[in-house]
Amino acid sequence: DSGVTQTPKHLITATGQRVTLRCSPRSGDLSVYWYQQSLDQGLQFLIQYYNGEERAKGNILERFSAQQFPDLHSELNLSSLELGDSALYFCASSVGSSGPWRLFFGSGTQLSVL
Amino acid sequence: ELKVEQNPLFLSMQEGKNYTIYCNYSTTSDRLYWYRQDPGKSLESLFVLLSNGAVKQEGRLMASLDTKARLSTLHITAAVHDLSATYFCAVDFLLRNYGGATNKLIFGTGTLLAVQP
Numbered sequence: 574d575s576g577v578t579q580t581p582k583h584l585i586t587a588t589g590q591r592v593t594l595r596c597s598p599r600s601g602d603l604s605v606y607w608y609q610q611s612l613d614q615g616l617q618f619l620i621q622y623y624n625g626e627e628r629a630k631g632n633i634l635e636r637f638s639a640q641q642f643p644d645l646h647s648e649l650n651l652s653s654l655e656l657g658d659s660a661l662y663f664c665a666s667s668v669g670s671s672g673p674w675r676l677f678f679g680s681g682t683q684l685s686v687l
Numbered sequence: 688e689l690k691v692e693q694n695p696l697f698l699s700m701q702e703g704k705n706y707t708i709y710c711n712y713s714t715t716s717d718r719l720y721w722y723r724q725d726p727g728k729s730l731e732s733l734f735v736l737l738s739n740g741a742v743k744q745e746g747r748l749m750a751s752l753d754t755k756a757r758l759s760t761l762h763i764t765a766a767v768h769d770l771s772a773t774y775f776c777a778v779d780f781l782l783r784n785y786g787g788a789t790n791k792l793i794f795g796t797g798t799l800l801a802v803q804p
Binding site: 575606608615616617618628629631663665675676677678679680681 | 720728730732735790791793794797
């Protein structure tokens with residue numbers, strides 16, 4: 574168990590809908606990262622937050638947004654969902670905001686858009 | 688462009704054999720990480736390599752880093768079935784921009800390792 578908690582584990586929804594994925598980092602970790610994993614794109618970095626502020630941005634679509642709350646948990650909001658958004662979404666956490674660091678990954682949320 | 692490439696993408700090997708997975712990256716970095724992912728599971732950190740020439744070993748796995756060649760290797764010695772998994776390398780790129788610098792951790796494509804009895 575990595576100590577990173579993600580909910581829900583599975584999510585099935587329809588195109589055009591909006592969903593929220595939730596992540597609680599390991600105790601003491603201030604950084605939260607979101608990654609998308611799909612067969613065709615591999616593991617893609619979406620966004621990083623550190624202590625409530627956006628730190629780095631990757632290949633995150635404009636339809637997606639994220640935030641980190643004062644208690645350090647994070648939410649990833651996906652809207653106007655398309656079939657291609659179906660993927661496994663991972664959250665990871667680390668102590669610091671910049672490397673070197675070891676990321677601890679949650680078990681992921683499997684999103685299926687039908 | 689920040690790119691991290693692994694090869695091979697798929698590796699089928701027999702128990703007891705040795706093999707190496709390669710990780711190449713496009714831009715200077717001296718921080719590289721190896722992760723393991725079991726089917727349907729999350730990623731587990733294996734090694735952290737922080738300097739040129741760094742070598743880390745854990746059981747039958749050994750990882751090394753050559754920052755000049757922008758290459759890391761994950762060597763498997765006398766493979767056993769329990770090592771079957773997907774292995775990812777990830778490179779920490781330092782991006783300097785106006786107002787400071789940020790790090791981006793970019794993952795390779797992954798290598799699916801299947802160890803046959």
